[in-house]
């Protein structure tokens with residue numbers, strides 16, 4: 210075998226690099242997993258963006274639908290929050306399934322952010338000089354710049370929102386109404402009946418809507434389902450999805466400010 214390889218190498222026909230034969234591997238070529246291999250390409254990153262985007266869209270839709278329980282009163286919303294904490298209990302310990310879901314959500318968010326960041330780097334490497342034509346510039350403007358900025362603002366909102374309603378360590382705007390663990394309904398009302406906070410929620414959700422609408426539209430492009438025949442359907446889906454989430458979410462601060470939802 211070794212002789213054959215040496216003969217082939219001499220004839221310049223071998224694909225095997227010449228290495229001293231020791232019987233022990235001197236250097237091991239690092240093997241990447243199939244998924245890491247796909248993710249290293251621009252197409253793979255776009256797929257990752259789309260798949261994680263779909264998961265995050267699912268979360269925001271179900272989060273909004275769950276929060277609609279607010280209109281049924283404190284007992285219903287608090288009971289729903291408790292139901293989430295006790296998912297699959299007593300089969301699984303209390304909170305275990307929720308933490309697994311939280312882990313999955315965090316992983317999807319991290320993947321979405323990493324793919325967005327590395328696609329931006331790839332784009333810059335591929336085109337260090339900006340588009341010169343104003344038409345092309347506008348397309349690039351909407352597709353990339355708006356998404357990046359609205360995405361970063363939505364991310365800041367999420368961090369603030371968690372500190373506000375999950376950990377209860379911010380939101381000292383106004384006076385009465387400290388955060389009380391477990392009082393989900395009352396915490397939301399105490400937070401949103403301060404108008405600066407309510408306005409912040411409304412603005413953040415409008416931006417989320419812009420991000421969602423363009424994201425929901427782009428998913429089809431990223432997955433390669435961009436036949437012009439589907440465009441009307443894509444447009445309707447993206448617009449309806451973003452509108453449903455935004456209208457639902459924006460209704461909460463408005464309902465609290467208007468006194469429709471109160472403690």
Ligand code: HEM
Pocket residue numbers: 269272276290311363367370371374375393397410414417458459461462
């Ligand atoms: C006005 C709109 C919203 C309201 C009233 C609201 C309400 C809440 C409440 C009450 C919690 C705490 C639940 C608990 O402790 O059981 C929560 C958690 C959370 N919210 Fe929102 N939310 C809104 C919008 C959003 C948006 C737009 C996003 C994302 C873009 C978001 C992401 C989250 C996340 C990631 C958590 C943590 C979930 C967990 O730890 O289980 N929320 N929200």
